[in-house]
Amino acid sequence: MEIQLQIKMNEKLFLRNPEQSELGKKIIRHSIQLIHKNGFESFTFKKLAEDIGTTEAGVYRYFENKHRLLIYIAAWYWSWLEYRVTISTSNIKDPAVKLKKVIKLLATVVEDDVKTSYVNENILHQIIIAEGTKAYLTKHISEDNKDKLFKPYKDLCAKIGEIILDCNSRYKYPKSLASTIIEMAHFQNFFMYNLPSLTDFGKDKDESKIVMFLEELVFSSLKIK
Amino acid sequence: MEIQLQIKMNEKLFLRNPEQSELGKKIIRHSIQLIHKNGFESFTFKKLAEDIGTTEAGVYRYFENKHRLLIYIAAWYWSWLEYRVTISTSNIKDPAVKLKKVIKLLATVVEDDVKTSYVNENILHQIIIAEGTKAYLTKHISEDNKDKLFKPYKDLCAKIGEIILDCNSRYKYPKSLASTIIEMAHFQNFFMYNLPSLTDFGKDKDESKIVMFLEELVFSSLKIK
DNA sequence: TTCTAAATGATAGTAAAACTATCATATTAA
């Protein structure tokens, strides 16, 4: 049995659905590779088109501009993460164990997921660490937000917030703690590799220590072990 | 007595020192205003030059490009914050009280500081919240880091890490906790105003609640009150 | 005060980025 994971994406993210054509999937796959290789700033639709073997105009038929493409990729990532959180916590009763699972999923490098042929999840994880916040750190965030472009991110945050409340229903900041876990799982990773003196993991570059840091942070706040 | 605050900046941040001429100071002042108004992405040296009443070439004599200018502004901000941390904690013995001061300084809107004539610190604080991470989230971070462009940020983080250790010398993640406080003081503020469902402060938009959240987070981890 | 060096202004120009438009051809779905 072959299972294919399809994530339903918000229609406003694209002009033409990239999941429904070969060219579209190539655009996603190659843009993830290119952004990973050269960074989002020097990523252009021209380079992408050359990489794929199509033309600039061809890419513009799918995405309004490169920023929308970044939001698309980020939204895909958050949806995929929420899916993984859902399946990997579904059989667990203890909310604290669930929360540990979540932290691990957020902070640990992922292997390439065979279920999605056209996305390399490992590279995707790395580009979201370095470029993900640029999706929403803009002046047009409120319009983008009205179009629900950040819904997957918010949904994931809400889900983690729920688990936090299951751990301790009297805790006052479940959503802020959730967004802190999400962002810090990424930032501490970025710092560890790029500005190591901002972390306590610089020497051994061991991602499991980020997990331990986050666990201690979270469970101290929730007053449970 | 009139006190003028001068922050000594790393020479590699600029081509010509903007603090040493009227035009240079105008560049700093107006770029802060323009970035605040339109965001860093749509900020250009041409618009800046028009705003000031000079030419594009005039701006390029001071800064290699707009990204360097952003790093300069961010470095200035971190240096200024460290200075404020130093003076406002200098007479305090209790490290926990110091740490609370630090959290407040990081998470609370500042009034315009009269000691620096050409920088509006309140607007500066806001642009660092929205654009600050873009200074280091790039592909050329390692070269920039070798040039010590992020030293003020690291110094501040180290200083906060020291205070954390003074609170609890057995705490294992002082530097990661410090960078978490710094980043979250900003991100929770950004979220509160722009993606409020990622926080627990969306309704009243009260910055003092961010302070309370961070205090609880930090002091729970440090096992002290 | 005068001379000289440095800073600024004015203008021009280039390469690349960020699009938009058009038309021909290939593919697909009814």
Add this chain to the structure above:
DNA sequence: TTAATATGATAGTTTTACTATCATTTAGAA
């Protein structure tokens, strides 16, 4: 089989991100 849709090829525009040159103004040292 035809009609709609997707793609390819080409061309063009505006803006961004610079670099170069030279004249003029300003500031600092003799």
